[in-house]
Amino acid sequence: MSRSRGRRLARAGIRDVAAAAGVSITTVSDALNGKGRLPEATRRHVREVADRLGYRPSAAARTLRTGKSGLIGLTVTTYGDEPFTFTEFAYFAEMARAASSAALARGYALVILPASTRQSPYDVWSNVALDGTVVIDPSDRDPVVAELVRQGIPVVSDGRPCGDLPVAAWVDNDHEAAVTGLLDHLAAAGARRIGLLTGTSTDTYTRLSTSAYLQWCERRGQTPVYEAYPAHDPCAGAVAADRLLARPDRPDAVYGLFDPNGTDLLAAARRYGLRVPEDLLLVCCSESAVYAATDPPVTTLSLKPGRIGTTVVQLLIDAIEGVGGGRPVQRIMPTDLIVRASSQRRRPRTTISSPRSPEQHS
Amino acid sequence: MSRSRGRRLARAGIRDVAAAAGVSITTVSDALNGKGRLPEATRRHVREVADRLGYRPSAAARTLRTGKSGLIGLTVTTYGDEPFTFTEFAYFAEMARAASSAALARGYALVILPASTRQSPYDVWSNVALDGTVVIDPSDRDPVVAELVRQGIPVVSDGRPCGDLPVAAWVDNDHEAAVTGLLDHLAAAGARRIGLLTGTSTDTYTRLSTSAYLQWCERRGQTPVYEAYPAHDPCAGAVAADRLLARPDRPDAVYGLFDPNGTDLLAAARRYGLRVPEDLLLVCCSESAVYAATDPPVTTLSLKPGRIGTTVVQLLIDAIEGVGGGRPVQRIMPTDLIVRASSQRRRPRTTISSPRSPEQHS
DNA sequence: CCGGCTTGCAGAATCGCTTCTTCAGCCCCG
DNA sequence: CGGGGCTGAAGAAGCGATTCTGCAAGCCGG
Numbered sequence: 001m002s003r004s005r006g007r008r009l010a011r012a013g014i015r016d017v018a019a020a021a022g023v024s025i026t027t028v029s030d031a032l033n034g035k036g037r038l039p040e041a042t043r044r045h046v047r048e049v050a051d052r053l054g055y056r057p058s059a060a061a062r063t064l065r066t067g068k069s070g071l072i073g074l075t076v077t078t079y080g081d082e083p084f085t086f087t088e089f090a091y092f093a094e095m096a097r098a099a100s101s102a103a104l105a106r107g108y109a110l111v112i113l114p115a116s117t118r119q120s121p122y123d124v125w126s127n128v129a130l131d132g133t134v135v136i137d138p139s140d141r142d143p144v145v146a147e148l149v150r151q152g153i154p155v156v157s158d159g160r161p162c163g164d165l166p167v168a169a170w171v172d173n174d175h176e177a178a179v180t181g182l183l184d185h186l187a188a189a190g191a192r193r194i195g196l197l198t199g200t201s202t203d204t205y206t207r208l209s210t211s212a213y214l215q216w217c218e219r220r221g222q223t224p225v226y227e228a229y230p231a232h233d234p235c236a237g238a239v240a241a242d243r244l245l246a247r248p249d250r251p252d253a254v255y256g257l258f259d260p261n262g263t264d265l266l267a268a269a270r271r272y273g274l275r276v277p278e279d280l281l282l283v284c285c286s287e288s289a290v291y292a293a294t295d296p297p298v299t300t301l302s303l304k305p306g307r308i309g310t311t312v313v314q315l316l317i318d319a320i321e322g323v324g325g326g327r328p329v330q331r332i333m334p335t336d337l338i339v340r341a342s343s344q345r346r347r348p349r350t351t352i353s354s355p356r357s358p359e360q361h362s
Numbered sequence: 363m364s365r366s367r368g369r370r371l372a373r374a375g376i377r378d379v380a381a382a383a384g385v386s387i388t389t390v391s392d393a394l395n396g397k398g399r400l401p402e403a404t405r406r407h408v409r410e411v412a413d414r415l416g417y418r419p420s421a422a423a424r425t426l427r428t429g430k431s432g433l434i435g436l437t438v439t440t441y442g443d444e445p446f447t448f449t450e451f452a453y454f455a456e457m458a459r460a461a462s463s464a465a466l467a468r469g470y471a472l473v474i475l476p477a478s479t480r481q482s483p484y485d486v487w488s489n490v491a492l493d494g495t496v497v498i499d500p501s502d503r504d505p506v507v508a509e510l511v512r513q514g515i516p517v518v519s520d521g522r523p524c525g526d527l528p529v530a531a532w533v534d535n536d537h538e539a540a541v542t543g544l545l546d547h548l549a550a551a552g553a554r555r556i557g558l559l560t561g562t563s564t565d566t567y568t569r570l571s572t573s574a575y576l577q578w579c580e581r582r583g584q585t586p587v588y589e590a591y592p593a594h595d596p597c598a599g600a601v602a603a604d605r606l607l608a609r610p611d612r613p614d615a616v617y618g619l620f621d622p623n624g625t626d627l628l629a630a631a632r633r634y635g636l637r638v639p640e641d642l643l644l645v646c647c648s649e650s651a652v653y654a655a656t657d658p659p660v661t662t663l664s665l666k667p668g669r670i671g672t673t674v675v676q677l678l679i680d681a682i683e684g685v686g687g688g689r690p691v692q693r694i695m696p697t698d699l700i701v702r703a704s705s706q707r708r709r710p711r712t713t714i715s716s717p718r719s720p721e722q723h724s
Numbered sequence: 725c726c727g728g729c730t731t732g733c734a735g736a737a738t739c740g741c742t743t744c745t746t747c748a749g750c751c752c753c754g
Numbered sequence: 755c756g757g758g759g760c761t762g763a764a765g766a767a768g769c770g771a772t773t774c775t776g777c778a779a780g781c782c783g784g
Contacts, residue, residue: 011513013770024734029772036773037731054512059491060431061770063422064739070489071473076462093455100438100474109486110474111433112462124471127432129421150416151373293655375740386764391742398743399761423740426769 012053021049032057063129072108072316073133074099075115075144090259090287091305092136095158098309099134106317117144132320134158134312137203138165154319158312160204160330168319169329171312173303175205178335179212179255182283182301185337186253190345191281193222195244195251197261199231206231209257209285225251231258241268245280253281253343255301262291262298262342282342297340307333374415383411394419425491434470434678435495436461437477437506452621452649453667454498457520460671461496468679479506494682496520496674499565500527516681520674522566522692530681531691533674535665537567540697541574541617544645544663547699548615552707553643555584557606557613559623561593568593571619571647587613593620603630607642615643615705617663624653624660624704644704659702669695 018025023046030036031046063069074096077088100110108131115135117125125144132154138145140162148155149166157170186194196213199206210226217224225247229240237256241264244254254265262284266276274280276296283299284291291298311331318324380387385408392398393408411417425431436458439450462472470493477497479487487506494516500507502524510517511528519532548556558575561568572588579586587609591602599618603626606616616627624646628638636642638658645661646653653660673693680686 014772015770025771026735026773027733030733033772036733039732042732056488056513058426058770059489060422060425061739062489062772063491064420064426064741064770065772067739069422070486089455089459093451093459096458096474097451097455104474104476104486107486107489109490112458112466112472112474114466124432124466124469126418127421127424127469128471129425151418288651290651290655293652293657295655295657376742377740387741388743388765389763392763395742398763401762404762420740423769424742426771427740427742429769 012055014055014057017046017050017053017055020053021046069129069131070108071111071128071130072103072313072320073113073128073130074110075113075133075135077115077136088259090289091303094287095136095305095309098306099313100309102310102313103317106313108313108317115142115144117147132156132168132316134316135167137205138162138167139203141165154316156312156316156319158308162204167328168326169315169331171308171315171331171333172204173308173335174332175208175335176212178301178303178337179209180216181335182255182337183213183216185299185339186255186281186283186343187220189253189277189281189343191251191253193225193249193251193253194281195247195254196224196226197237197240197244197254197256197258197265197284198226198228199257200228201231206257213255223249225249234260237261237264238267241265242271245269245272245274252279254283256282256284259284259286259288262286262294262300266294266298276342277345281345283337291340294342296342299340299343300338302336302338304333304336374417376417376419379408379412379415379417382415383408431491431493432470433473433490433492434465434675434682435475435490435492436472437475437495437497439477439498450621452651453665456649457498457667457671460668461675462671464672464675465679468675470675470679477504477506479509494518494530494678496678497529499567500524500529501565503527516678518674518678518681520670524566529690530688531677531693533670533677533693533695534566535670535697536694537570537697538574538577540663540665540699541571542578543697544617544699545575545578547661547701548617548643548645548705549582551615551639551643551705553613553615555587555611555613555615556643557616558586558588559599559602559606559616559618559620559627559646560588560590561619562590563593568619575617585611587611596622599623599626600629603627604633607631607634607636614641616645618644618646621646621648621650624648624656624662628656628660638704639707643707645699653702656704658704661702661705662700664698664700666695666698 014025014028018028021028023042027038027042028046028050031038031043032050076092096110103110111128111130113124117123130153133148135142135145135155135157137159138157138161142165145155145165145167154168157165157167160170160172161167183194196210198210213226214224225244227240227244229236237258237260241256241261244251245268256262256265262282265282265284269276269280276282283301285301285303287302287305291300311333315329315331376387376390380390383390385404389400389404390408390412393400393405394412438454458472465472473490473492475486479485492515495510497504497507497517497519499521500519500523504527507517507527507529516530519527519529522532522534523529545556558572560572575588576586587606589602589606591598599620599622603618603623606613607630618624618627624644627644627646631638631642638644645663647663647665649664649667653662673695677691677693
């Protein structure tokens, strides 16, 4: 060992293993990685010595040499200091859980990164070697995505990209089908005039959902009844819900696009003395288990974030490993309408909120 | 540029910047990192050229050279394929969110890793260079922790370590104070005989909580009334809740140690025709928002996972950066009792989330 | 008995950066 | 005018792996 200069307590390196095993570092590397032409005896010997020394290859060195880090970024839209708003939290938590699980299963680990980037090349983003990145709801010509693509790092997005972002793939829910199906459900439950609580922003989710609503109305010959509000403002939702129910052409059923809309609408209905579901049918889009326990339980549209997370990671790893050609892929995922009392005129068979697992999942 | 052999489309390296700026790579490095003795003019020039070329330093190379990766591991206890059980999900989600936020604020990123490790040195764990790791609820002589410590990687745990795990620091709730306070609260609400729904496992949370309960009972001269069940089994909770309420010495108040216990107990109470809170006072430990909407809303003990996550990351980064001496730190965090209808004999001033009078319906 | 093929392994060149060391000018002052 | 101190910048040695190439034996057939 010519190089152990003082650092007695340092972790064993490949040279230490080589020295201890009486072979060259090439042999150690080959033996441990199953490469090269080595008899099984040598491999075993090297493995034993490596084990004995507690040898761990340096991830940094390997990454530097091979160009693969085994790390996948997951962007989090940050609002000010806090990652994601509360309204997105349940969705994100479940999505991240599934994504992490899927990544781990294929030998990758997930790194949580902010969607923003400081201009300087010295923020977290450039301090971590990424094999690829999952971007949640990239904004129109997202600078982070652009930069990543420029660096040749595969990017897969959750939510179809707004502009012409050159992502390697994207996954999104079938929002049109979801809204159409849910409106049909409400109509079947007896709704005559279905209202919509929507957002003022122009993200694809809001756009697609709203236009699906408008088209459905047109097909059904119903005049649209909707209120839009800035979805990021936690207070505006309650106000908009109130406005919607205060209209002269008050709807007898409402779909709320955002997570808090269920409680917003429930509260508004109470203020106007409307019973749910007798006087007002209710559905909102949410992943929160809270709506299983409200009074009455609220029918929710679940975007199945778990499935999205899993899929998005699979596609990303495929892109990283060059599986299935380099052509961009898009995957449209179905949603789930979780029917509860708020959207059924007839009482469901039991109204007991299932005694099990308040956190429901995937 | 002597080395650009073919790879025309490759990302710009530091040598490309040096060549383009007409300086040495030393100068580039120093200029970009604010080191060395360079006039501002040179720095600016180098920065401009680097910008123009879209230069991004290689994280792997930097990590290899400096030994710092800016990455912090966050272990996830996996059960089979899935990370964490459902009962822990709400806690973990919030904890991870806060931890991620805190890490990002200090220039580190969080990597989600499984608590288990395959024996081979070639699992995710050794494929990522970690500056430190947060371990959630390490088990007695956790092999992962042992291995990390052996490698000289600082480990901070959420939950006091069971054995003599040599963690650099740990953070935990004041479980004794929490249980004592909550029992006092129940007693003040009129409870005469408080029961406990606890676990059979020997983790510190269960142990501390249970012994605090027993001590409280002894001080108060109450004979303990409790049922223990394997907390990891999602079905056993309902059964145990039933057993507890079926006892001849039926308690008139119950504290459930685990997240689903609230609904378990609510369901069991219903089966026995017990009204909550009139006949039975209820508290459970949970982070889930569901309990704000149950009928009646259930008082919960929140462990404040956000605060835990933030603290744990702060301590870890302090340890990594050598701030505040190397001595092990332990931090005891307070809990929050979120008082709702289920633990108050007198109706709270407003029945916030329960619009209808509680005696209605199921 | 010899040339060529296979086998088993070692040497050495990277990967891209940080940083220690060196060094050439230049200024200033004795 | 010469040397010491300072400034500005370059050289080069790693960091710890992977991997391409090379080379000495051993074995075989001709």
